[in-house]
Structures are given as structure tokens and as C-alpha cells.
Amino acid sequence: MGFLTSTTHLHITTWVIAIILFFIAAVASKPNKGVHMGLRLMYILIIISGGALFMNYRDGFGMIYDIKVLFGILVIGFMEMILVRKTKGKSTTMFWVLFAIVFFVTLYLGLFNGIPMNFS
Template structure:
């Protein structure tokens, strides 16, 4: 297995685990303080592995990779907003919707750019 594939697999693994932890923490509500801290660690790992992939691939199509990076950061931001607002008993519906939209765009770009997979076709 080449370094490139292992780095991509590491990035995919971190965001899949982070989404699972996020969903569990969101279902737990206010009792998820420790889980929320673990999720924040995964945010950092996602940004590090994603940044490494970004700098490796950006020469091919810098604007699209920059957009994917931006939407990835927005996904992380919406995850954090949902959990923080949920703990403060504030409405989270808009942030759930934005999370879903940004996640879809990020995954669409993420699969399309290096692998040329178009899951809408």
C-alpha cells in the first residue's frame, strides 16, 4: 500500500469515526461532555490529514480542492454548533440542515476530485 492510499484511508477513517461520534453525542444530549472532547480531537485529526491531502493534490485543481477544504471546515463548524447549542437548550434545526448540506457537498467533492467518482450520475 502506497503512502498516498494509506494517507487517504486515514483521512476517511477519521471523518467516518468523527461523524459516528458526533451522532452519538447528539443523541446523548447534555451528558456527552467526554465524548464531545474526543470529537474535538478528531476535528484536529481530520484537519491535519485533510490538510496533508490538500497540499499533496492541490496542483491538479486548486480551486476545487480549496472549496472542498472550506466545506470540510464548515462541516466541522456545524457539528460543533449543533452540540454546543444543544447543551444550551437552543434550537439546532438550522445547523442540522446546514450540516447535511455541507456534508453532502464535501463528500461529493471529496469523491469526485481524486477518484473521479460522480455519485449523482
């Protein structure tokens, strides 16, 4: 499964597409099932690509890797919460705040943690 773990490009591609679809769905005036379905497909691909990186590289890097995965999953969770609550007409403010925080923490943990696959 080298194509999943030889670089992080696939993982990055999947979450960038997911963020774009998420914002399209989030700003749309009415719910768009197709975009939301596409986003859910990207969740699966993010988890597969991130999970493969995790299995391959976690040894020896301690908890930072586990925390990166946890926050990555939280980002997905909050995107889904925001869209579902928006569809139901419920308030999303609190979830936007949580989304923003966990997203930036995830980016930080992914990019600046000194683990081997880092771009930086």
C-alpha cells in the same frame, strides 16, 4: 510523511469516527463531555490528514480542492455548533439543515471531482 498522503484511508477513517461520535453526542439525552472531547480530537486529526492531502495534491487542480477543504471545515463547524447549542438548550434545527447540506456537498466534492486520490 508518506503515511498521510499515500492513500486517503486515514482521512476517511478520521471523519467516519467523527461522524459516529457526533451522532452519539447529538442523540444523547444529556451532554457527554467525554464523547465531545473525543470528537474534538477527531477534528484535529481530520484537519491534519486533510491538510496533508491538500498540501500534496492541490497543484494543478484549481479551485475545486480549495472548495473541498472549505466545505470540510464547515462540516466540522456545524457539528460543533449543533452540540454547543444543544448543551445550552438553544434551537439547532437551522444548523441541522446546514450540516446536512455541507456534509453531502463535502462527500460529493471528495468523491466525484476527478482529482487523483479518488476512490472512484
